[in-house]
Amino acid sequence: MTMTRRAFGIGLIAASALATGGYFYLKDTKYLRQPKPLTGFVGGEKRGFLANPATIAALRGDGFELNARQAGSVEMVREAQILRQDPDFLWPSSSVMVEIAKENSVPIRRAEVILNSPIVVYSWEPVVAGLEAAGLVRRQADGTRTIDLALYLKAVLAGRSWSELGVGDLSGPVRIVSTDPNLSNSGFMFAGLVANLLAGEVTQQSQLRALSGDIGALFHHMGFKSNSSGSLFEDYIAGGPGVYPMAVLYENQLIEWALEDGARWQRVMAGSAKPVLLYPAPTVYSAHPLISLKPAADALIGTLLSPALQEIAWSSHGFRGPLGSPGAAAGAGQPTIPEKLTAIVPMPEAKVMLDILQLLS
Amino acid sequence: MARVRHAAALAVLFGLLVALSGCGSQPGPSFDIVSGSENQPLEALVQEFCKERRATCKMTYQGSLDIGLGLRPGQDVKYDAVWPASGIWIAMFDSGRRVSALKSISQSPVVLGVRSSKAEALGWTKAPVAMADILAAVESGKLRFLMTSATQSNSGASAYIAMLSAALGSKAVITESNLSGASADLAARLLRGVERSSGSSGWLADLYLSSAEKGVVYDAMWNYEAVIKEANDKLRGAGRELLWAVYPSDGVSMADSPLGFVERGRGPEVKQFFDDLQAWLLSSAGQARIAATGRRVPADRAAPAKPEPDWNFDPQRLVTAVPMPEPEVIRKALVLYQEALRRPSLSVLCLDFSGSMKGDGESALQRAMEFLLTPERAAEVLVQWSPRDRIIVLPFNGQVINAWEGTGQPADQMKILEGVRTMHADGGTDMYACATEGLRRMQALAGMQDYLPAIFVLTDGRSDGDPEAFVNGMSAGERAVPIFGITFGDADRGQLDAIAKASGGRVFDGTKDLTGAFRSARGYN
Known part of the structure; x- marks a missing residue:
């Protein structure tokens, strides 16, 4: 059958009418709506989540297209250079940043926690076995392990040796390393946690003078500190227990890494040096508050809190929801994590944290 | 469900990579890498990848300090990638953060390779050896060694940092206060044992081997575990005495050999080429080839080289690493070495x-x-x-x-x-x-x-x-x-x-x- 020119013409008109009608019909639905481009600054640990095609598609579905530039959480709320670029939103990795932003007169419209990930200590099976025997690490009923971090920090300050703490495979004094608190949020959070543990409560400004020697010594004796959580994680994996026996990072980094390549995770767990997450009790939550600075970004908060995006954040990147609970149960091919963290201590207030940063700079 | 989507996305990405790398595609870019001399045995691996991608790759060898110095703000960087022996040199000098995507390709501790008969005579083949034992051997005139210059080469700097760290006692890392007193004194006395120095770890190993051929036998050399293995493979082939690996029990410095990208505005294809090269070196196949040279790689990536007990080599043995000091402390320690402590x-x-x-x-x-x-x-x-x-x-x-x-x-x-x-x-x-x-x-x-x-x-x-x-x-x-x-x-x-x-x-x-x-x-x- 051949199509006449007339039939072809009619067909074209019909198709075009359909397309036009369809466009008007669909234009305000999520299928055709032109996404709103929003520019903002985001901590590097959420890079994987925001680059995930599923995340991009879900955001587009709600009419958003994010141009997220990477910046350190501390710098994004206080560096004039960043704020001068007139961002639509900021997405740091700690609630303290909202307070610091307020103090710096950043024009906050809304701020809400989207994701959470606790600060944990990354160690290795042979090291943990020793610490467990020494009573510093406890195995919980759910298979996860907690560490008495206050006691461990005291051992570091006292210059105790690995063998004194039950770890015969390592020599020399015990240690722990985090990222640089002035450059990276996980180190910043750890500094807050250290201050709290040394104070025995949420640190107040009045206590800081008495604690500054110990806080300074702990960070000073880490030696070289990485400037990002991502690179410290890479170094931890590559270096193994001899180089990074104890490193402070976010819980989600190991989950994300395990999810990224299931076969790799199986190989790791079959080896002798297995990564182990130690949960300090109490620990601090790295909350990820989205700070909206422009009306156009207000609705982004709701979208990021939608079940679809929360599910992607959990099942592909290991971020817990705003209340700290994980998504659907963790699968067998993933690190063992606690369902709920009961011992969470708030970070010291912004003023105290700024003083600690000053002390450690 | 999200996992399935993730997998699907990965599959598409993989297909794209295969298409990009297929025969008959565009030739790859010209790509310049500056690397420490200890990576010479890995150049064939890099060139294989480049050939497959029809890219023209050039590896230039420099001391790690030179690689770092070349990244100082205001320097015209002539390379697309840097591959020093340790990431610390980038942290120290790249203050403009021009290097990105830095990932460790392999690890190798800096050890003291001692001629087997000498090691045996010193009683070092049967028990752990501390820096204090090495010092005693140097001071009694029983041991001299080859070591690269701490101010030009990473292996020398690493050995030097391990020497400074050995007197720390209950402190984990060198701070500025250790650059005088017991730590500096210990390092200075150990450095009197230096018989020959050089600006390159690879050249130092060659010197040991070529001297052995001529009948000049040095006692020992500080070098990467992997370089000692290469030297021993050659010594074994020539029927000569092997070097016994001594891992000072006070801790050794670990070289992490990171490969990083240098942004100099050459466009996305060059960055993509770098990412693919790095992914290939970190793939199970790439890592297996690297591990076979005696370099250490994480167990999940590839099987380690077989232990060789006749020279105390076992890449699976856990060694405690000396933590790297703050960059500013390293800078001062290097000045101290150059101006006061070296022979x-x-x-x-x-x-x-x-x-x-x-x-x-x-x-x-x-x-x-x-x-x-x-x-x-x-x-x-x-x-x-x-x-x-x-x-x-x-x-x-x-x-x-x-x-x-x-x-x-x-x-x-x-x-x-x-x-x-x-x-x-x-x-x-x-x-x-x-x-x-x-x-x-x-x-x-x-x-x-x-x-x-x-x-x-x-x-x-x-x-x-x-x-x-x-x-x-x-x-x-x-x-x-x-x-x-x-x-x-x-x-x-x-x-x-x-x-x-x-x-x-x-x-x-x-x-x-x-x-x-x-x-x-x-x-x-």
Whole structure:
């Protein structure tokens, strides 16, 4: 059958009418709506989540297209250079940043926690076995392990040796390393946690003078500190227990890494040096508050809190929801994590944290 | 569900990669990598990937400190990727953060490889060895070792940091306060054991091997575990004694060999090529090849090389790493090494002022000497002299035409420099006459055994005389002094090579950058 020119013409008109009608019909639905481009600054640990095609598609579905530039959480709320670029939103990795932003007169419209990930200590099976025997690490009923971090920090300050703490495979004094608190949020959070543990409560400004020697010594004796959580994680994996026996990072980094390549995770767990997450009790939550600075970004908060995006954040990147609970149960091919963290201590207030940063700079 | 989508996305990405890398596609980019010399055995792996992608890859080898210095703000970076022995050099110098996507490709501890019979005699093959044991062996005259310059090469810097750390006791890491007192004292005493130095770990291993062939057997060398393995593979092949690996029980420095991308605006294809190269090196197949060389890789990536108990090698053995100090502390520690702690050097500089040097050659030489003998300028790149060093400068043409001697004190350096400034090119060329005079002056110096001696011959042409006759005329003591050549213009490299080879020296090309050549050469003395 051949199509006449007339039939072809009619067909074209019909198709075009359909397309036009369809466009008007669909234009305000999520299928055709032109996404709103929003520019903002985001901590590097959420890079994987925001680059995930599923995340991009879900955001587009709600009419958003994010141009997220990477910046350190501390710098994004206080560096004039960043704020001068007139961002639509900021997405740091700690609630303290909202307070610091307020103090710096950043024009906050809304701020809400989207994701959470606790600060944990990354160690290795042979090291943990020793610490467990020494009573510093406890195995919980759910298979996860907690560490008495206050006691461990005291051992570091006292210059105790690995063998004194039950770890015969390592020599020399015990240690722990985090990222640089002035450059990276996980180190910043750890500094807050250290201050709290040394104070025995949420640190107040009045206590800081008495604690500054110990806080300074702990960070000073880490030696070289990485400037990002991502690179410290890479170094931890590559270096193994001899180089990074104890490193402070976010819980989600190991989950994300395990999810990224299931076969790799199986190989790791079959080896002798297995990564182990130690949960300090109490620990601090790295909350990820989205700070909206422009009306156009207000609705982004709701979208990021939608079940679809929360599910992607959990099942592909290991971020817990705003209340700290994980998504659907963790699968067998993933690190063992606690369902709920009961011992969470708030970070010291912004003023105290700024003083600690000053002390450690 | 999200996992399925994730997997689907990965599959698409993989398909894209395969399509991009397929035969008949566009040729890949030209790609320049600057790397530490210890990565030489891995170049074939890199080139294989480049060939498959039809890319033109070039690997240039430099000391880690030079790689770091090249990243300082304001420097024109000539490379697309950096691959130093340790990430610390990037952290120290790349303050403009031009390097990104830095990932460790493999790890290797810096260990002391000791000739097996020596290790056995010292009782080191049966029990753990602490830095204090090494010190006792050095101080009783039972052990001397080869070690690269801490201010030019990562393996030397790593050994030096491990030495400083060994006196820390209950502290985990060196801080500024340790740069005087017990730590510095221990390092200085250990460094008296240095028999030969160099600016490159790969070259140091070659020196050990070529000397062994000639019957000169050194006791030991500080080098990467993987480089000791390469040396032992060759020693085993030649039926010679192996090097026993000593892992000081106080902790060893671990080299993490990171590969990073240098952004210099060459577009997304070049970045993509880098990402693919890095992913290939980190893939199970790439890591298996790397692990087979004795480098350590995480267990999930590939199986480690087989243990070789006859030299104490087991890449699965857990070793405690010495933590890297803060970059500012390392910087100060390196200055301390260069200006005070290293074994002092005794250097003869033979400078060609023959007629053919007239014009450009003469002015390049004057500039190089201005750099080398101006403390502030030499200190910028950590090749400054220490007051304990001895410097002998001999300008020559057909004969030695002048001579200045002094210590590394700034006033002495200035006096020598003023002398050099008065020189003008003229006459014939006889470098042997100068080298002979240099050797004579060295032997005449009291306490010569306290110094690390070397002769540097800069020349631009064919010399009168004959290398063979010169070498044959040297006494055994004179032959222990390495002679380094620095070429300029159309120098006859053959003559310099012959005397460098006979004396365990090497030849540097000063044609393009005479100052740079002198600076590199300083790392060997």
